[in-house]
Amino acid sequence: MVVTRVDDLAACTHVIVQANQSMSWRANLLLLACLAAVTMGIAAAFAALGLWLVLPFAGLEVLAVAICLHLTLRRLARRQVITVAADEVRLASGFRQPETVDTIPRSWIRVEYVCSDNPFDVGRLALRAHARRYPVGECLGRHEKRQLAGELSRLLRPV
Numbered sequence: 001m002v003v004t005r006v007d008d009l010a011a012c013t014h015v016i017v018q019a020n021q022s023m024s025w026r027a028n029l030l031l032l033a034c035l036a037a038v039t040m041g042i043a044a045a046f047a048a049l050g051l052w053l054v055l056p057f058a059g060l061e062v063l064a065v066a067i068c069l070h071l072t073l074r075r076l077a078r079r080q081v082i083t084v085a086a087d088e089v090r091l092a093s094g095f096r097q098p099e100t101v102d103t104i105p106r107s108w109i110r111v112e113y114v115c116s117d118n119p120f121d122v123g124r125l126a127l128r129a130h131a132r133r134y135p136v137g138e139c140l141g142r143h144e145k146r147q148l149a150g151e152l153s154r155l156l157r158p159v
Contacts, residue, residue: 019139
């Protein structure tokens, strides 16, 4: 979670929410290449012994891991930008550019964080306004959601 303050004509704050990516795309490609080399090396050894039917399954295994890595990294690249201005709050979500944009009057908005006692539950953080619920920080853990809820409550406090 990154919080930046930009002072334009109307002071506003941008909160950028994005999942933690432990490895870059290049590091994931290196991991995939190493896995493919080991898997295909073992499959080639079995093929040399006459068990050639192992090769297509080894290729399918590497392909499945590549697809899973791609889908995971794509999901982790999703970001949410919350812009808090004097009179409105703007929620923009997307990968490279905003796919959904919601504008909510600031006076009606409330921060809602619900978390059970279950240690595996990360909780649900949302902004509520006019009986609508706008989920925020779905990619974050429990501690990060609690921190974001506190920061949003502070930013949305009446001036």
